Amino acid sequence: MDDDILELIPDEVTEPAERAGTWTVAVIDDDPAVHEGTRYALAGYTLDGRSLDILSAYSAAEARALLSQRRDVAVLLLDVVMESDDAGLQLIDFVRRELRDETVRIILRTGQPGQAPERRVIVDYDINDYKAKTELTADKLFTSLTAALRAYHQLKRLDETRRGLEIIIDAAPMLLDHKSMQRLAEGMLTQVASLLNVDCAGILVLRENDETDERFCVLTGSGVYHHYVARHPAWPLDPDVHPIVERTFTERRHSFGERASTLYMRTSSGSEIVALIDADRSLSDTDRALIDLFTSRLSIAFDNVILYEQLQRANIGLEQRVVERTAELIRANRRLAMQRSDLRRANGLKTEILGTVAHDLKNPLSVILGRTEMLADMTGMSPVPVEQMRVQTDHVRTSAKRLTAMIDSLMADAMNDALDISLRREPVDLAGLAREVCEANRPLADTKGQSLSADLPEEVWLCGDAERLREAIDNLISNAIKYSFTGGAIRVEVRREAQETLCAVSDQGPGLSPEDAGRVFGRFQRLSAKPTGGEGSTGLGLSIVKRIAELHGGRATAESAGPGEGATFAIRFPNIAVELV
Template sequence: MDDDLITLVADDIEDVPAPSSAWVVAVIDDDPAVHEGTRYALSNFMLDGRGLEILSAYSAREARALLADRRDVAVIMLDVVMETDDAGLLLVDYIRRELCEETARIILRTGQPGQAPERRIIVDYDINDYKAKTELTADKLFTSLTASLRAFQQLKRLDETRRGLEIIIDAAPMLLDHKSMQRLAEGVLTQVASLLNVAVAGILVLRESEEAEARFCVLAGSGCYGHYVSRQPAWPLGQEVHPLVEKAFAERSHTFGDHWSTLYVHTSSGSEIVALIEADRALSETDRALIALFTSRLSIAFDNVILYEKLQRANTDLEQRVIERTAELIRANRRLAMQRSDLRRANSFKTEILGTVAHDLKNPLSVILGRAEMLADIIEIDATAPEKRPQMRAQVEHIRTSTKRLTAMIDSLMADAMNDAHDITLRREPVDLAALAREVCDANRPLAGSKGQSLVYEGPDNLYLCGDTERLREALDNLVSNAVKYSALGGEIRMRVSRETGGPGAAQGPELVCAVADNGPGLSPEDATRVFGRFQRLSAKPTAGEGSTGLGLSIVRRIAELHGGRATAESDGPGQGAVFAVRFPEESVALL
């Protein structure tokens, strides 16, 4: 009868290995007869074309090891009283709390219902069904197991859906972050495998337009299809793959088969992507729904990469145009620099000529003015020809007026020359003073050689300060050219760069010094007091008849002062040569 109780059977039932797709049921009871009766009653059980794989544990301890090892158990038939009166209840707590197994259905079976009140057990211990062993007939066992498996199946689908949605949500930022089409394609195949939770082999193909077959491109491949990525040309594919991919492009829709599935994505930029997936099982309805949701978000990711690559190409073109334009600007800059150099040389020549003319004209004009004053005095004293005295006074006054006017004009020219010579601004940058001194020596060595002089540099290879390279070059050049101008023919000139402790007049601390020593006429006491003045002519004369504006050393002093330093001149007296130097306090100009 259908309502008979489950009883032990005499014959041993041989365990037959269940297929991998069978429902897994765990029977946990310390009574072997319960295990045998359950197997007998459920020997022909089938649900959705799947049979049962029944696992047995005869104590709560065995059950813990079994359930920790097998995480695919769908239904657990559990006895309450085993080693202890509450062994089954403690096992439920272990399953739910420690194993965090929430989908497996638990049917509690007890032979002593009074020891575990039904309502409290169902609520407190997350039990899905509660049966006394005396009421579990074959039919009721079948009904209870079927209901539990249905519930497990629904929970499993919900869990898979939840896991799939989490994967899709987590994957979205990662996929959108890709900047390479190939990396994005590889990420898509990886995420599909993770989403389906199966081993997946696949290939992802891009078609950028519908016009020519040559526009097909294999972006990524996994498993047995990985070799297609490096194949040249990558199209057509193999005999099995080619028709499936072409069909997907033609139908423009997803296709799901027992082992093959094709996913179609159309981007707003006009590109089309087909992913061919080969899985070791047919995709469930939940899998298909998740795949459809996942691929619906891929269009944005692919468009993002396509636009990024276009932007990269545009950026590369722009960079090339910038490089070309920069080269043009550099060439223009060089032309301007050459023009500026020419203008500076012309302006320097103009200043020199202006200074020389102004200086050389002022002295004769001073003589003329003095003689005019003397002539006026003589006219007043002379008693002869008193009738001509007014005319003579008028002529003398004309001479004096014209001379004063011309003197004022020369003073204005001298002021202009001085402004050009001293209107100096600095552009500070690291300067190798030693290297700059060597360059100045090299530049002036031909001039010194024309007079049979030797020009020698003494100092370190490098000595840095912070200043204006061109202004410092001008100061050093003035010192060297001045030494060449006043040194005797065949003499020796030495240029020395060093770091020295501060001497008289120096600030506290060491100084960076560039000194030029000559064997010229030296300095007289009078010359030493005015050597750095403006338009000063020294008592000594250039040794080869060179001209002098009297501005060179005053410019040297001005440049030194602008750098926070000073200019010095030392001589042991006339005929003993002289040493002219620029000195810079190290703490204010040395490069840190």
């Protein structure tokens, strides 16, 4: 008998912790016949498609060791009197208090009811049924065991639900705190494994809210899918994974298999997430209900991350726009500062030109006023001094011409600076213009005893504005007359060179110092040389010449061997202007 007991215990204890499709029942009794009878009575027993896995222990001490190792026992068929009169009752306390197992169902069987009265035992000990061995027939054993197993199954589901809800509640704040999509995905896989209480591998795939785009973004992977972590998010899915994920996106619902399950989530922002989970067991109804609840809460967490990432991108874009706008404002401020500086200079130039104009206009006006007063006095003389009056009249006429010339120069400069200035392009005979201007200025040269000669070909044509070119040539010749000494020679020349066509005016005047040569064409420039006949100067003539030359695509030049050596002023036009004629 003892040998039989020793053979049974090792075989039962060393069985796997849980066999799929079985109910684990432990028979704890010191009578081997009870074990054999129980096995015989329950032979072929099944409930919900699951058979029995019956374990045996022949003392309370053996039962303690067995129950400490096997935590999957659903029902205990427990004897009261074994190595002591209350060994079974003490074992009940061990299970409930030390092992803290409240789901296992305990059916107390005793052959000596007097030692453990039913009412006292039911009240004092957490058991689920009390039977005398004499009344526990095969049918009653079947009934009691079935009721106990159903109660155990319901309690296990409640316990799993409670544990799952605790995990979901505990996980919610942590998942909502994630600000990275990848970290949230990793946290979800970890929580799913904890929720199911199994080792599982998984992969999370995101599809943005564009249903026409079949490209998937892998957020994370674990277990056999861990290699996706090192890949680029847009890397294609493996051939064995892609159809499963694509089907779930199409069906838009969870799918549970024997080992692999796919979970579908859709966020309020329109993004879709599929999780492929490989577990080491099939998922129970409780597992599926918990998964459904868990994923419904996860959509909020994913939405939070999506919105956070969108906000981050918006912030980056806003910061970039702020930087760009700040740079634009800095550039605008610089432009304003430059314009303010230009305005200051313009205001200074305005003051200068007003002073210059006032000074230059005052002199001839004073002459005119003085001469007219003398004429008025002469008209009262008898006889009237006609010759003297003619002289005074000539002085008035000369001063009036100077005023007219100065006003014409100011008006020309004002028009030249207008923003809408335009040239009238037409064929122009430059040599003919120079000839006309020479003849118009010859009386002024004769007045100062100067010789004005012209070396002009018959015709030199170019495309330009005849009036503006006439104005430029007139300024060059009148300048030469104004600054040349009495009796000096002035020469006007028009010629065509290899690259340019030019009109040059040479004089024997005071020439140009190096300082004057650098600013001779500037506006309102007063050079060291002074008009030799007391003429006025606005400092605008040569700047007008330069502007007219540039408007025609050409340039103005000044050459001088030095002070006292005379100078040559010219306007030069590229021969392309000539070819356009």
